[in-house]
Amino acid sequence: MYDPEQEKSLIFKAQAGNREAFGRLYDALLPGLYGYVRARMSSTAEAEDVVSEVVLTAVQKLQGFRWRHPGAFRAWVFQIARRKLADHYRRNPGFNRETEENETLPDASPTPEMQAIQHETRADLLERIGRLSSRKQEVVLLRYFGGLRNKEIAGVLGLNERTVSAHLSRALEELQKSLQEDAKRILFTRERSYD
């Protein structure tokens, strides 16, 4: 679990050559970073390439990073991720974010049935997120897949925290509405089947 309050101490230690501190930063950051990048990529392999690039770039530039407030480091890493993703899109203009047909998304679920349900839920949610405006997509993915707080998202996107909060609320409302409409459609179909 990432603790922004511990960030300052870990950063300073890592910048002073403490490998353990660097390792802890890596362990804390990687899941969210991967989650965010993977949601933006068409395959696991591509996502792993981009995540590797982000991590290595962050390592190279670590000495130049200046800590300012809790969460600043994570925002900085995700800014690098956004730039790497933009580079990837430029290099691959036919980019398509849809999940590959036969790809198994890694999952910690205990049973194959649960994995299947989660896979379906994830694909469905990604598809719905994909219908949001690009700014709302970014905010939702950074919040729930990247695990960032609103203040950190504001740092990544160059917005103020209130704007992020507004985008997030509207995005959730749209997602909620979209799910409700589908639920009604299913219910209506069932009712019709009793006619």
Place this chain on the structure above:
Amino acid sequence: MIELTILEGLLSRAAPQPDEEFTANLRGVALQAYDRAFQQADSKRLLSRRRQIPGWAVAAAFILLFGLFMTPPGRVLAQRIVRFGLFIFTNEPPAAEQMLTATPETIFTPHTIRVELSSASEAAGFPVFYPAFLPEGYAPAGYHPERTVEVVFNSSGNVVKVGTMFEQIENGKILSFDQIPLDPDGNVPPLNFGTGEVEPQLIRVDGNDGVWLQDFLWGTKVGENGQALPVPYNLLIWEVTVEDGHTFQFWLGSEEQLPLEVMLQIAESVRQSSSDFIQ
């Protein structure tokens, strides 16, 4: 009705997780890269310690401009004269060349404190300005990641300048930004400023009068044999009077010799410091 909390739970659980093998492999690669980067940083730090002398020299040379190397206009026979605010630019030797021949007794060591940007105005006693834009690759120089701002006092305890030195991470070249408070009564007589063969260009900087000096010997550095060498800078100087009546002169010097358009971009981003600035 789908509750928002349920939706948020679904979204959080939908985040793809990295494969364990990938995570472990990348961790190993990242640690190796970290070790390499840190070894390089160690070497750079050694170089940087040597570079502290030029850093000091730039500051000292700058301070000296107001004393040692500046002369009332009547005392020299200048062939070229360009007037800008306090200064009369002449073809006298530039500051860095004069500094090479200065004796230790004539160089005074200013009293300097380093503070965080957020407390710089309080330390200086006037609003401190700072560039909001820097070209890619520049970061504050030195070993104080938070205390990036230098406040320099003269022997009377008055602030002579407030400055920050940035460093190009790739090549270690300096970008210095200084703010000099000018006498509010404007009673200071004009001073000669030698620029050697460099022609000062009078320009406009964000709506204010300014001067551009290209390839100007402004700093010094220590050569391989320990000798002092003059270092050319591109230098942009401009004056601003702020709302409360304070007039400041800003000096932006680039050892990398950034072109005028980039220097203007930095100059135009200068504003009163706040917590929003990148330090």
